[in-house]
Amino acid sequence: PQDMVFLGATVKLRDIESGDQETYKLVGHTSGDFDAEYIEVTPTSPMGEALMKARLGETVKVSLRRGERRFEIVEIVS
Numbered sequence: 596p597q598d599m600v601f602l603g604a605t606v607k608l609r610d611i612e613s614g615d616q617e618t619y620k621l622v623g624h625t626s627g628d629f630d631a632e633y634i635e636v637t638p639t640s641p642m643g644e645a646l647m648k649a650r651l652g653e654t655v656k657v658s659l660r661r662g663e664r665r666f667e668i669v670e671i672v673s
Contacts, residue, residue, distance in 0.1 A: 598651040600671060605633055606646060607670040611654060616669065621646055 600606055605620045618633040621643055625635045636643040645655040646668075654667045 596650075598671065600646045600649045600668065602638060602647075603673070604646075605672040606668055607672065608655075608666040609669050611665040611667060618672070619646065 600621060602621055602623060605618060607616055607618050609616045619642060620631075620633045620635050622635045622637060625637060628635075636646070638644065638647050641657050641659060645657045645666075649655050649668055651668050651671055654665050657664050657666065
């Protein structure tokens with residue numbers, strides 16, 4: 596479906612707490628390119644696990660070292 600996140604998708608997320616927006620791309624292997632306009636995440640990372648099969652408009656919870664954070668999926672670019 597067009598409104599669901601799968602491997603290869605680029606998504607724009609809004610941090611629920613801060614309102615900041617960042618773009619992530621779900622990849623099989625990271626390229627190591629830190630100059631890209633997005634942050635690469637793999638399906639086995641905490642962010643990747645939260646995003647896989649999530650839908651546009653959905654809020655996902657991500658367990659990070661610094662605690663749990665919540666993000667709203669505001670756009671699925673590809």
